[in-house]
Amino acid sequence: MESIGKYNILENLGRGAKSTLYKVQDSVSGQIYTLKRILREVEDDYRYFEQAETEYDVSRRFTHPYLRKSLELKRIKKWLKTVELHLVMEYVDGITIKQARLTKVDEIIRIFIMVAQGLASLHDLGFVHADIKPKNILLIANNGIKIIDFGQSCAMGHQKLRIQGTPDYMAPEQVDRNFLDQRTDIFSLGATLYEVLTGEHYPTKVRATNDGGTELTAPPNVRDIPTPISKNPQAPSSLSKLVMDCCATNPKDRPENMREVISRLEVAQHLFQRQKSLHPEPIPELVSPPQLTTPIDHESDDDSDDFERFIESIL
Template identity: 35%
Template sequence: MAASPTHIGNYSIVEKIGAGATSNVYHAQHVKTLASVAIKQLRRGRQADVYLDMFATEVALGRKMSHKNIVRILDADLHESDGAYLVMEYINGNALDRSEQVNTLPPILTVLSVVEQVASALRYAATLGIVHRDVKPGNIILMPNGLAKLTDFGCAVPSSELGAVVAGSLAYMSPEQLEGDALDQRADIYALGAVTYRLLTGHHTFEADNAFDARIAIHNYPITPVETYRKKLPKKLIDVIGRAMEKNRDRRYADWDEFIADFGNAAHEIRMSDYDLDLYRGFSMSTQSVLSSYMSADRAFSRSGFSRSTLPESYGI
């Protein structure tokens, strides 16, 4: 494994903080101002024209955008001999791929807030004719103050144009994106539906042992019902996820305004409810069934009176 560089351009490297399919990401400081930034640099083995063109597109599209929920691009050098790089604002937060497992799921109110913020960012990008193509938990950073930031437009393309390659993350990829079709905002709506599903359940929308089976599932099989993994989520919220993830894009939400309106209505009902929707978060289905039985027997039952600490070991996650 190659060692991290000590400097890139006018920046000294603090540490490596991430790696993607084509690039590495570093926390860095400007050598004069000491301002903290994040630097994304193409790896040496990814200097072919197709990757350079995608990187140049990311820089060009990123420079067009200014939104509180999108990580800003500050600078770039596409001709650096050690690899093209771009400089972004440094975000002190955690990517949500740390919160996508069954035992690490965020509270439902956090999920609602994140989805609303990312939808706002993607609606803004759509007004500029930009399709992100890689909306997933790992590309959403949640700051301690609750602000969510969408990052990594490395797969982004202008709307209704074909990308140089089929790109994105399979678990969040719509059928038309998988086919390499020209895309519009409905591809990102599908992806955000899949993100919502993952953050609520800790599972992908389909079960597959390999990429081939995943592709078949994306094209042909309905998503696994949310209730398979988490009880008692409101039907209105489940319906929004289902419509966002329709395989035929003409049956999906037509645009972000439609999605945001329906999602907002579902979120409002949840926020106004006094029912503890987090009661089932992070538990196995067998334990959720036990909880449901207790709830049916005693409406005054609450999580404070029956927590993981009081569960028998046989009811583990």
């Protein structure tokens, strides 16, 4: 059996731009973990080390069940230079919300309440996730969820020197390299919920193109953006309005914090359940989002890194 240090490799879980994920077992304790192995092949690969170090620094503090915790970061050095990193994380067996093809409104609301609760805990620690998207939210056993991939995270009020994030989910302040706070995650959560409800991307300033590229666009006029309820009448009006408020261009026009989002999601949940009780006949399910044609790695940094390289090429 192959091993990395004291960890026996059980399964290869996937690859990122410069990393490989493994399901491993601690040879001493017998515990199962995920190990992310990052290699530095050229000088520019330092950014992947930075992301792993950021993820460890942020996620080692977690105690909330909806946030994936990191347990160890080991540096492999050669001639006093770090050439490899091993990030040991909680093992999570699940599928992304995009793979799940969610259709039932009450189930969607229930899941996003949990996501908002996890993010509220992250914000209480003083950090912003800064890369919330369908691929970074996993559905796990016992109807739970797990938020993953904290490599883009930063402290509240931080102003990044580089544009980092994923097209179709980035808040305007990320594109403009302004200060980030909890409302940045609120925008991305809204864009993610918009996609789950409608099967379409919210029209952000930075969008992925059909040929796999990226394009920068003018800020969309909110009046021209179809609301979730206009795209799918089964989306409750209260939920539709919350999504649009979360995706406001100006952070001041969004919900103030994640607890306000939770409260409004719970109201939408109550109203939807009341509607179902008044109309016991089956309510049609939402239109399914497009089926994925390729598998998704559970912590791939390709989307955000491809975009970062694109930005550097035009600046």
